[in-house]
Amino acid sequence: MTGFSLADRLRAGETVPTGWCGMASPLVAELIAREGYPCVTLDQQHGLYDMPTTFAGIAAIRAGGAAAVVRIPQGGFSVASRVLDAGAEGIIAPMINTIEDAKAFVAATKFPPIGARSWGPSRASQLTGVHKGDYLKAANDAVLTFAMIETRTAIKNVDAILAMPGIDAAFVGPSDLSITLTDGRTLDPHSKEVDAAIDTIIAAAQKAGKIAGAYTATPERALELEQRGFRFFAIASDTAFLQAGASAALKKFK
Template structure:
């Protein structure tokens, strides 16, 4: 059964303060991604930067998530833009690229994300074409719009270059890493994504993204932060990680069993 509507759902829905929620999967087991896709997440993100996923677990994870009826994102390792093309070939709906600190970084990312004339993505989407049920010509004509390119904003340099990054044709969204940003803005003295200057930076990023008609995304360590960002008009938020959810779920059940709650 073709899954065009599943894979294109992210590009169709993100934006306009859509408040989408993504699971964040670092465990290198595609079963985890597939199970989280059965919950009320809008998207499932497979993490290759800080998570333990490799190209094999990501390939199967994308398939499991797609078969569960959800689109998938992949966060690639820093500067590993060739992997962006590969995961799109596997059927990912988009890619999150960390540490995009300049217009040049964003252009390099785009060159692997989009087909000409926007980028220079090489042709080879055999799995994605099979999943979507499209003809080769249809996939070529629609592939750029379907493939969501998300640049991470995590440093002083990225904040300074924000408008230049957002102005690029093909950059669909920016994604704030508030912990890294808090380290950068404190000159390495503090990690606190709830700090006042980070709250201000998050609002600045949202305003600039929406001014450019691009989506604003963020990693939210807690559901309370995700709820607050959604109220402020953010388009997509990650709620913690699979690791944190596994431990917090186990802790909650243990507390009940031991009479602590």
Template structure:
């Protein structure tokens, strides 16, 4: 099943978050129990070449490749899809105009303006029928517009109504900065949770997907209850730290 079809079926999908621009590291992350692996070009170190190469081990592990592009790099959305990504997350989509530019890069005509050239994506997907790819790919690729500012919140209805936008993805850290007018950064800030729940409700009402970055894994169930079905957990730094902590604790507890 594709990433898109699994979300449409109501599954909750959990993605790893990769910021280290190395295909060997991505291979290790993809071998874990996540449903997807997101290659982060915004705050992570991933770049065009590492995305091109990093998607391969994700696909080989039967995980879904997702890419978060840099701010405003809507051209990279098309490139990520041409490399084989199934979904793209665009940060700081703060207006309907931003959403329109993003959607244009994500979808082939008549929905968008994506240029033809799936030289890597088509064979990586095990396909060869170009006409079928053109006919089906708009529905199979998922565009997530990030909602993380007050401007984005004000424009949310219009963003959700934009043809070619398949869902929203909340960045709770940036959202907390905006929510408190720069007073703090707290991705679990209780004061904003009602609004975060309302964002998911609006996405559902519009027939769109809702995703969120989960800083505290224990809050995953709460976010799913709100309507979020695409959850991002941790980074390689966190995975390594937690694994090392567990190993050291076990080893030291065995010492006499």
């Protein structure tokens, strides 16, 4: 695989499912890519991925024929530029609640004049086959920023966040939304409050001409959100695949 693929697909209006990996095993990420996923996401926020496994994972995902996205730790904007240097095609940043958060996210991930990303994508250049001068020209468009909208504050600021140049997409975190919207009382990603917030987010994304994505526990939920305008979905995780498979085999046996 050469070049970038994720931004092109999403900008063309395609729906893109992503594998979601937290187990810090590049081989697991590669196998998911090889099953035909156009994108695989490595989770550094709540998953066990860290820099070395992420660097190896990005290469493994590309070798498996997919685009790599990384969810960075909260506030980990410095991590964002490092994983872009390593060949990621997108960054999901948690808890982009304010204009300031969004600015910091853009600063770390877009080259001037949009942001202040520092130059050094030699590994990205090796993996994509995009030569260095071309990379500078292409990167601001080809590398996507997903701002996670997952708190009451973020909902309030969602229009301004998504309107900001350099923010390419919203990404819904339904579990945190359910917690913050109930002040910590309830964990229910399918609650009415979450659903209303999702409406607000998709409206803001469409108004700003930006992509909308979401973490969804199941393909069914993803299909429902696709109807409402979302295009990028985490449809299930490595842990879930493994646990479900192991559990089902054992049950058949018993």
